[in-house]
Amino acid sequence: MTALRQATEVVDPVPGAASPHLPEQPDLVQLLTPEGERVEHPDYSLDISDDELRGLYRDLALVRRWDVEATALQRQGELGIWASLLGQEAAQVGAGRALQPDDMAFPTYREHGVAWTRGVDPLQVMGLFRGVDNGGWDPAALGFNLYTIVIGAQCLHATGYAMGVQRDGAESAVLAFLGDGATSQGEVNEAMIFAASFSAPVVFFCQNNQYAISVPLERQSRVPLFQRAAGFGFPGVRVDGNDVLAVLAVTRAALAAAREGQGPTFIEAFTYRMGAHTTSDDPTRYRLASELEEWKLRDPIARLKAYLSRSGVADAAFFDSVEAEADELAARIRSGTVDMPDPDPTVMFDHVYAEQTPPLAAQRAEFVEYHASFEGGEH
Ligand SMILES: Cc1ncc(C[n+]2csc(CCOP(=O)(O)OP(=O)(O)O)c2C)c(N)n1
Numbered sequence: 001m002t003a004l005r006q007a008t009e010v011v012d013p014v015p016g017a018a019s020p021h022l023p024e025q026p027d028l029v030q031l032l033t034p035e036g037e038r039v040e041h042p043d044y045s046l047d048i049s050d051d052e053l054r055g056l057y058r059d060l061a062l063v064r065r066w067d068v069e070a071t072a073l074q075r076q077g078e079l080g081i082w083a084s085l086l087g088q089e090a091a092q093v094g095a096g097r098a099l100q101p102d103d104m105a106f107p108t109y110r111e112h113g114v115a116w117t118r119g120v121d122p123l124q125v126m127g128l129f130r131g132v133d134n135g136g137w138d139p140a141a142l143g144f145n146l147y148t149i150v151i152g153a154q155c156l157h158a159t160g161y162a163m164g165v166q167r168d169g170a171e172s173a174v175l176a177f178l179g180d181g182a183t184s185q186g187e188v189n190e191a192m193i194f195a196a197s198f199s200a201p202v203v204f205f206c207q208n209n210q211y212a213i214s215v216p217l218e219r220q221s222r223v224p225l226f227q228r229a230a231g232f233g234f235p236g237v238r239v240d241g242n243d244v245l246a247v248l249a250v251t252r253a254a255l256a257a258a259r260e261g262q263g264p265t266f267i268e269a270f271t272y273r274m275g276a277h278t279t280s281d282d283p284t285r286y287r288l289a290s291e292l293e294e295w296k297l298r299d300p301i302a303r304l305k306a307y308l309s310r311s312g313v314a315d316a317a318f319f320d321s322v323e324a325e326a327d328e329l330a331a332r333i334r335s336g337t338v339d340m341p342d343p344d345p346t347v348m349f350d351h352v353y354a355e356q357t358p359p360l361a362a363q364r365a366e367f368v369e370y371h372a373s374f375e376g377g378e379h
Pocket residue numbers: 110149150151178179180181182183209211212213273277
């Protein structure tokens with residue numbers, strides 16, 4: 001009975017592991033404090049020019065603007081759904097900018113910031129969420145796989161791809177994105193075992209945004225997520241996911257190690273999902289407003305802005321120009337989305353298999369007939 005109780009009782013999380021209130025986190029890699037103060041870390045230095053620093057700010061500001069516009073478009077009925085990255089911009093831009101052109105990234109459904117850094121046109125992502133295509137970009141050309149909704153599946157794809165890279169003798173690395181909830185998924189654990197056993201050049205980049213829809217982190221793990229890596233036999237590191245400089249430094253180092261044949265690393269980017277899980281979710285049902293207020297003080301964009309202003313790397317004219325560029329981007333995203341032509345609905349039958357099968361052909365015929373039954377309907 002006692003043993004059973006112990007096994008089923010939900011224990012308090014390890015300090016610093018699960019609480020978004022960030023008590024003591026001695027293991028957290030940080031190069032920029034929430035107040036925008038530059039600090040050094042014994043294991044991670046960052047060689048970065050002023051131009052690059054301004055570039056990171058521009059990335060953060062533009063992807064946030066895209067995200068806000070997309071959420072508004074969904075509310076106006078122009079998108080079927082949207083998975084917001086609000087609050088996770090630094091984790092995504094830092095990780096994305098750590099990649100080299102020949103590297104390959106495997107996203108979930110939330111990595112718009114990484115898509116941006118790989119050169120995916122935001123409208124291609126919008127088309128997916130509008131339901132007019134299945135993902136319109138070329139994964140091989142951009143080094144950015146299509147979005148994956150099946151939780152954790154992309155970790156297997158990434159590990160398999162990395163094993164291929166290894167066999168080709170190529171000097172590139174693979175970055176697999178996953179969420180905190182995904183760490184409970186079988187595929188993720190299988191992928192990490194394969195990656196460790198074959199020393200595959202893959203880095204697992206976990207955005208711990210504290211929630212898997214409504215399930216908080218303390219229901220996923222009793223140890224800090226980055227510590228799990230030890231059980232698989234490779235390094236795990238926890239980085240402040242709202243600090244773009246630290247994320248860039250840590251991810252660069254992990255990818256370099258992978259390219260040099262040192263095998264995988266697990267990165268836990270400690271962050272917070274400031275919006276809803278998706279536009280279909282209502283977070284006020286399961287979390288307190290005070291929690292969000294606390295995280296707003298650690299806003300990833302505000303802290304970089306504070307640093308750039310204080311250090312003189314950027315001035316008001318720079319911030320104004322980024323603001324103007326964000327306005328233009330938002331307008332382009334809006335008009336480009338509402339103007340997207342509806343596809344012929346029968347197209348969905350064309351890409352199920354390489355060749356049409358008799359059952360599929362029958363379903364297609366039935367679908368065409370059904371559509372024709374509507375007044376004036378062609379399909
Ligand atoms: C295999 C599978 N199971 C369940 C779902 C439904 N689902 C969609 S998102 C999600 C939570 C994922 O949480 P996390 O991994 O923390 O990523 P986040 O959404 O927070 O970025 C679940 C359970 C799914 N898409 N795939």
